[in-house]
Amino acid sequence: MAIWDFVKDAGKAVFGKAEAAPAPAAPTAAAPADAKAATADPEVQRKVAALKAELKALNLDGDDVHLRLRGDTVIVESKGADREALEKLILAVGNIQGIAKVEADLPPEAPQPVFHTVAKGETLSAIAKAHLGDASKYNAIFEANRPMLSDPDKIYPGQMLRIPPQQG
Secondary structure (H helix, E strand, O other): OEEEEOOOOOOEOOOOOOOOOOOOOOOOOOOOOOHHHHHOOHHHHHHHHHHHHHHHHOOOOOOOEEEEEEOOEEEEEEOOOOHHHHHHHHHHHHOEOOOOEEEEOOOOOOOOOEEEEOOOOOOHHHHHHHHHOOHHHHHHHHHHOOOOOOOOOOOOOOOEEEEOOOOO
16 A cells, blocks of 8 residues: 655644543453544544545535545455545545554556645646646646636645646
């Protein structure tokens, strides 16, 4: 599995505030403290549901998309998604406030995706000039990041964007 780092404190806030809940009981010898126990945690379930709701809002929620949350890391699994869809899934969940890493399997024969983290003051035109050699190709970056981007002027520092492959 490949791992991508994101800016944990940047991104869309989808988790909201947790309702006051009783502190979880300490694990006992009869209750294993493993990954299965973590998925039973109501807070983890609430956050996974919020991530799935965000994917649904972006129309990226295929039947075969499975998410697991381990601390501030999301593990994305999808057997049927093509490369572009999987890259969009990685970015959609990684650009959520509170998520620091995303793990996912990309086809081994495919080149690694090119992602760019937006710096303060950057524009899509400047990013296009740096990555694609032509500022006027900003729309290619915008389209490669739909539906996460709704406007080419609405990007923010810390946001990670997908850079499309250069067309001959």
